[in-house]
Structures are given as structure tokens and as C-alpha cells.
Amino acid sequence: MPYVTDPGGLDPPGWNHLPPSVRDRVVRIVAEWAGRSRGEIVPGLDLVEIDAADSLDTIELVMALEEEFGITIPDQDAERLSTVEQVAQYFYGWTAKPPKPT
């Protein structure tokens, strides 16, 4: 899964082609983090624009996603995720091919 750490390399599956389990988990975590209903968490939603989320908020979200998916991701990857769809694609990549133990 090279696109996981190099989103420009390969073409990840679009939102509708991601497994529902991944989409549902991402939507649930983002909704809890943002204090919004799940219906508001649409694929194109920009995480930074939700209630003007700052860098601390984003760290908190990444930690919640890491907890949910049972992995730890590199900080430089976290900085590149901006939409809900990108987050789902990114974590799908890891679940499809578990990373090496850190």
C-alpha cells in the first residue's frame, strides 16, 4: 500500500468504494471529536474548518483514530490529512496492510 504514506503515488479507492466498516468508524470518531451528529460528517468535510480546529485538536483526533484502528501513525502523515475522505482512505490503507510494529 504505497499510497498510504505517499498519497500521490497510487490511486486509493474513493469514499464509496471504501469498506463500510472503515467509513463508519471514521465518521463515528470524527463526530465524537467534533461534537457533531454523524450525518454532518460528509466525505468532503475539511477537518481544520470544523469549529476552526487548531493543531491541538488535530492531534487529539489523530490519537482517537489511532486508538480506534489500533495503530500509531507518523506525525508527518497526520499533517497531510485534511478531509474526512482522506482520513478514511489513509486508515483503510493501514488496515488493509498492517504496518510494521513501531
Next chain:
Amino acid sequence: MSRRVVITGLGVVTSLGHTLDEYWTNLCAGKSGVGPIDLFDTTDFKVHFGGQVLNWNPEARFGVKETRRLDRFAQFALAASVSAVTDSGIDLASLPPYRAGVFIGSGIGGLSEFESQHTIMMTKGPSKISPFTIPKLMVNAASGQVSIYYGIKGPTTAIATACASAANAIGDAFKMIQGGGTDVMITGGSEAAITHMGLGGFAALRALSTRNDDPQRASRPFDHDRDGFVLAEGAGILILEAEEVALARGARIYAEMLGYGMSSDGSHITAPDEEGRGAAKAMTDCLKDGRCNPEEVGYINAHGTSTGLGDLAETKAMKTVFGPHAARLMVSSTKSQLGHTLGASGGIELVACSLAIQTGVLPPTINLDHPDEGCDLDYIPNVAREVRVNRVMSNSFGFGGHNASLLIGRYEPNGR
């Protein structure tokens, strides 16, 4: 430059109510806000009760996301500050931002955040510590969050002198306006230390009452059967304003800030000076600062925590300072009803003092059935009293040997 400073807004979060009306009505009715602690399982603790803030729903006030960024003590501080600002009617946005400030005290700060994140670190590892841990637990989180909420850009600090924190914060805020540094201050104290470590730590000091079978009768300042204080939580915030600023906007004035005195015992980290010498010095300096004769003081809201040594030492100090007038003084302890809210107590109690001047009712000391030997002042036992008083003092003493006294008075437009 020495300007007159007035109190124009009051806000509280207490075990006897989250609004001013509820708090004051319950206080004057002699009710107790003490009950079983349900914030966590207290089975293994020596003490199972406290003055817990009930029906607290921060999500409804601040939203889910903002609530997660605020430790309980900062939630109380922000809620009480908003209540006080609203009560004062002041439009902070219309003021020059550098002319307003925030001084809020807390004895401990975000203890529950510290504990929950420590647990996460020990069970899941350091990489799982929340990025909000430090900004939530720091003592100055309350002042910082309130200043951010209102966009205030003047002096903003936090004062940590244990149970004298709020009184020191208010005193410093008073001096800030009096000296011309600011025109408006949001000030007081907040505390939320009913946690595993808070309850266990104070119990380990043997400072807490263990009257588990009768919690509402446990806080009994000056009573022979007192056996320690009752751990409580809450916030008390006041809006202080330069007189001319308050008059210019036609503000309602509860009372005038008159004096501030402070001292240190310089002897023991927890035990008070048995003769109350440090406490007496704070009261004397407070009177002097307010250019007030002892005979002019009608009521003292005592520190009165319900500990063996403290209540006696404070009584001795009041006799030292007020001499023969001590016999005519009316004294009561709000802690008999709320328990001890630590760094918030000076704020919550000065709110009561302000309302006492405005309404002409003095709240009682409840559970005072058999005054202890040496505790022989008029403590307004068990029933509130309707008396018009013009000068009121509030005492707060903290671990570390910190003593702070505040003096307020009925506002007289043409000077005094």
C-alpha cells in the same frame, strides 16, 4: 492615583445552586449542600461525602467540544464568570480590551485532568497522553479561558495560595483598579478537587470530617463536636469596576471594595498559628487599608472551616483585632453550609457578603449546637438574621500560612 472600586456583578457555581438567587435563598434558609459523593467510587476512602456541585451539565453550556478542553474547575470558573458578567450588565466588547483583566485563584487547578491522564499514561503509555492535558490542568487555565472567552487583553493572572487563593485574587484585582492599571476586573476563585487524590490527600492529612453517617451535620464551625472540614467544590466570581466607569454606564452597585490585608504565619505548612497572630495581622492591615475603625465592622464572614485548631485561632484573632467590639460583632461561616471549597471559598463568600449588604440579611452558621470552649462570639447560630450592616469583612486562610482579609462596605455615592 487611588480610585474607588465597586462590586457590580456576582456569579456562583455551588452545591447550593448555580444561580445567584438559588444560592442566596438556600444560604439564608440555612440549608446544607453536603451529601454523598458520586463523582467516583469512594468505597475505599475514609470519607464518602462532600459539597459536590450537582446537576452539572457543561455540554449544555459550552458544547461537547469546548467542554472537553476545560477541566471541571475551569468549567466552574467560566460559568460563574459568565453569570457575573451578565449580572453586571457590562458590555466588555465596548471597553478598551487592555483596560479589563482577569484574576482567578485556585488552590489546585485541574486535578481530575491530571489524574485521568496519569491513569491513561500508566495503562496505555505516554504516547496516549492528551494534547490538552497541560492546558487543562494548569492553575491559570481558569483565568486564561475566561480572558479568551471575552477577548480580554489586560492583566490576567492566577493566584494559588491554597484556601486563600480567591481572596488574594480579589484583593489583587481591587488594587489593580485602585492603582489605575485597569478599569474592570473579573475575579474570584474556582476549585474542583473532589477527586481520588483530593479526597484521599486531605483525608490523609486528617483534615476532613469523617461523619459519614450524617453528612449534612458534618461541617459545624465553632461547634464543640466538629471533627474537620468537608471537602467541597465550586466557583465564586465578582465583577470589580472603577467607580466612575460603573457610574458612567448606570451600573447597579452591590457594595464598595474598601480594604485588603494579607500576611503569612511563617511557621507551619498546614497548622495555623494557635494564637491567630498572622490572621490578626491580615485583619488589622485590612482595616487600615480601608481606613475603617474596628467598631464600624458589623459582620465578618469567617474562614471558619470546622477544624479544631482553625476555628479557635480565628476567634482569638478576631478578639485581638476588635477588642471589646468583638462581643458585638456578628460572625458566620458559609462553610457550615457549603463545606470548604478551598481556593474558591473567598470568592463564594465575598458574593455572600455583597448580598448581605444589599439585602440586609446575614447568613447563619448552621450545625452550631454547642459552641466550643473559647468560641464565644455571636456566630449567628443556625438561623439567618435580618440586620442592616454597612461594613463587612471576609477572612480566608490557606495551607502554607497565607492569610487574607477583605473589607467591603455599603456604597455611598458622596464618599464616606
